[in-house]
Amino acid sequence: MKDDRFDELCQSYFLGTISGEEMGELDQRLKDDEGLRMKFAAAARLDANLRDAASSFEEKKNEAKSSFIPANQRWQLVLGMVAALLLVAILISQFYRGSFSEESPGSVEKIARVADLNGAVTWIANGEQAEGRLEVGNELTGGTLEVSSLESWAEIVFQDGSSVWVSGPAVVTISDGGAGKMIRLREGDLSLDVSPQPEGKPMRVITPSAEAVVLGTQFNISANSSSTSLTVNEGKVQVTRLADGSVQEVGADHRVVAALEHESPFRASPRGDYVRIWKSEYPRDVRQGTLRFEAEGRPDELRAETHLFRGDHGEKINPILLHSAVVGPAGRKMQPVLLSKGARFRILGHLDQSFRVSFGFGTHHARGGLSGKFSTEREIMVEPDTDGYFEVELALDDFQRLRSRFAESPVGHELVWFWVQTIKKDVGLSVYSVELLSTETQ
Amino acid sequence: MRLFVAHEPELRAFLRTLLPSWESVDDVLQESSVVMWQKLDQLENEEGFLPWAKVIVRFKAMHARRTVARDRLVLSEETVMLLAEDAFETIPDQMDRERKALDSCLRKLSRENRDLVLLPYRRPGALTELAQQSGRSVNSLYKLLGRLREKLRLCVERELIARGGHS
Numbered sequence: 001m002k003d004d005r006f007d008e009l010c011q012s013y014f015l016g017t018i019s020g021e022e023m024g025e026l027d028q029r030l031k032d033d034e035g036l037r038m039k040f041a042a043a044a045r046l047d048a049n050l051r052d053a054a055s056s057f058e059e060k061k062n063e064a065k066s067s068f069i070p071a072n073q074r075w076q077l078v079l080g081m082v083a084a085l086l087l088v089a090i091l092i093s094q095f096y097r098g099s100f101s102e103e104s105p106g107s108v109e110k111i112a113r114v115a116d117l118n119g120a121v122t123w124i125a126n127g128e129q130a131e132g133r134l135e136v137g138n139e140l141t142g143g144t145l146e147v148s149s150l151e152s153w154a155e156i157v158f159q160d161g162s163s164v165w166v167s168g169p170a171v172v173t174i175s176d177g178g179a180g181k182m183i184r185l186r187e188g189d190l191s192l193d194v195s196p197q198p199e200g201k202p203m204r205v206i207t208p209s210a211e212a213v214v215l216g217t218q219f220n221i222s223a224n225s226s227s228t229s230l231t232v233n234e235g236k237v238q239v240t241r242l243a244d245g246s247v248q249e250v251g252a253d254h255r256v257v258a259a260l261e262h263e264s265p266f267r268a269s270p271r272g273d274y275v276r277i278w279k280s281e282y283p284r285d286v287r288q289g290t291l292r293f294e295a296e297g298r299p300d301e302l303r304a305e306t307h308l309f310r311g312d313h314g315e316k317i318n319p320i321l322l323h324s325a326v327v328g329p330a331g332r333k334m335q336p337v338l339l340s341k342g343a344r345f346r347i348l349g350h351l352d353q354s355f356r357v358s359f360g361f362g363t364h365h366a367r368g369g370l371s372g373k374f375s376t377e378r379e380i381m382v383e384p385d386t387d388g389y390f391e392v393e394l395a396l397d398d399f400q401r402l403r404s405r406f407a408e409s410p411v412g413h414e415l416v417w418f419w420v421q422t423i424k425k426d427v428g429l430s431v432y433s434v435e436l437l438s439t440e441t442q
Numbered sequence: 443m444r445l446f447v448a449h450e451p452e453l454r455a456f457l458r459t460l461l462p463s464w465e466s467v468d469d470v471l472q473e474s475s476v477v478m479w480q481k482l483d484q485l486e487n488e489e490g491f492l493p494w495a496k497v498i499v500r501f502k503a504m505h506a507r508r509t510v511a512r513d514r515l516v517l518s519e520e521t522v523m524l525l526a527e528d529a530f531e532t533i534p535d536q537m538d539r540e541r542k543a544l545d546s547c548l549r550k551l552s553r554e555n556r557d558l559v560l561l562p563y564r565r566p567g568a569l570t571e572l573a574q575q576s577g578r579s580v581n582s583l584y585k586l587l588g589r590l591r592e593k594l595r596l597c598v599e600r601e602l603i604a605r606g607g608h609s
Contacts (some may be wrong), residue, residue: 007592011588015562015591016463019515027518027521031521031524034528036527037525041459041461041525044456045455045458045537046544047593048451048454049537049541050543050544050560051464052541053544054560054564056545057556057560260447
């Protein structure tokens with residue numbers, strides 16, 4: 001039942017404007033009525049959620065002030081607006097590129113630009129999803145980038161030239177304020193090439209399980225909700241494990257894994273020499289998908305995970321369901337895997353019925369950042385007597401690069417992940433193993 | 443640590459029910475996290491974390507209420523005890539669902555009104571500054587803020603009902 005007086009008392013309490021008399025009234029009413037206490041608890045949750053929202057909805061600078069100009073000053077405002085519109089028109093003619101920027105240029109500080117992108121990439125600035133297509137050259141304020149499919153990526157370059165490759169699927173928030181650049185990686189993979197940062201203002205990269213402080217370096221970082229893996233190729237990165245606050249200095253050609261369960265070792269170790277063959281092991285190498293276990297509890301198959309594809313960077317299409325399983329060389333002692341000439345992949349899996357399947361992989365430069373994504377498709381026929389099992393071998397030459405700026409051939413690059421995917425229909429895709437076979441000796 | 447991070451929003455909201463300011467909520471939560479860390483071996487299983495953590499924060503909050511009561515208005519100890527008892531049991535995912543509903547409702551507000559609603563959380567004293575700059579009285583801004591918050595509360599209720607109906 002609506003109780004205007006109680007609502008008013010609640011608002012005053014949570015806004016901190018309640019008087020002594022009102023506090024007495026509120027106290028008595030809460031004491032007497034359990035229903036009002038539940039309502040009060042709901043108001044406290046709203047207050048907590050509003051506080052939380054204040055940090056995720058970015059403030060539009062100066063706008064709140066302009067909304068409350070008194071009537072006797074409005075004529076000045078009108079003149080000011082005319083002048084501002086003229087200025088905006090001039091600036092637009094010089095800087096406006098595409099339909100993406102929703103703010104008038106200069107009204108909110110641009111901290112980075114889009115240097116490259118492909119696939120399903122969404123930009124959310126000021127707490128709102130931008131309308132129109134995100135395009136190469138768009139200038140960005142602080143905000144969140146969602147790179148939602150396996151074939152997609154984006155390269156963001158800060159004003160000082162520091163670049164960040166975001167490889168899908170990933171969710172990353174960028175900002176550059178008084179304390180320096182900050183990147184929050186909720187999940188996914190980043191490759192960073194960081195220019196020397198100003199003294200006292202290092203770049204900070206924060207994941208759910210670790211915080212990295214960077215002065216200038218090249219490194220790759222991969223995170224999910226419970227673990228972060230960081231590999232440094234050049235320079236040095238200081239990594240804090242958030243579970244217990246312990247710190248590791250990670251130098252060039254070293255890596256570290258920080259997990260939330262702090263029983264796992266947290267120690268920087270050399271990456272080791274390259275290997276040229278690899279076979280996926282579960283659960284160690286799982287990147288996306290749901291593990292299913294054999295009777296004795298050993299992980300046996302990786303069931304494809306279903307997610308929604310809403311179109312490439314802003315294009316309006318009917319959402320499509322994708323079903324993906326992703327694996328990649330991981331683990332604390334895993335040496336880097338190099339793709340060699342003549343190498344091929346052998347994939348063992350299961351489908352409920354014959355279907356077209358997409359295969360692909362991502363690579364890093366040897367001791368470097370993201371170098372490419374490659375994919376191919378095959379019509380997989382499953383025979384009734386095989387119970388849906390399939391085996392397919394694909395040579396490196398069978399894969400096409402997804403962008404002309406990527407290396408023509410993945411030979412000599414590091415394998416990072418391998419994905420298997422069906423589109424639209426869920427045909428029970430599972431992956432038992434992915435194996436890299438090589439003609440070269442180790 | 444993982445459990446604490448996962449349940450932090452709910453613990454924060456629980457404390458907000460018991461304490462009169464965000465400053466005291468943050469202090470108590472910080473103190474409580476240290477106690478939880480020290481007594482972690484008493485926790486029998488992960489499922490029991492939230493009630494166990496609520497016992498700790500409730501104890502700390504009652505102590506903090508007495509300290510805060512020296513220089514500001516607070517609810518009586520008896521009322522706070524009743525609130526703590528009632529808010530002890532919560533529905534799973536309630537905070538998360540309410541947060542999502544709130545996000546949706548905030549997007550329905552104009553940018554100006556949304557900024558005004560969120561302003562008190564961004565900078566202490568910002569509302570008074572805004573009043574001075576805009577020539578409006580602080581009181582009228584608080585009244586507007588109260589109306590907007592009430593509008594949001596009702597919108598969140600409607601959203602939750604609508605979402606519940608579809609699930």
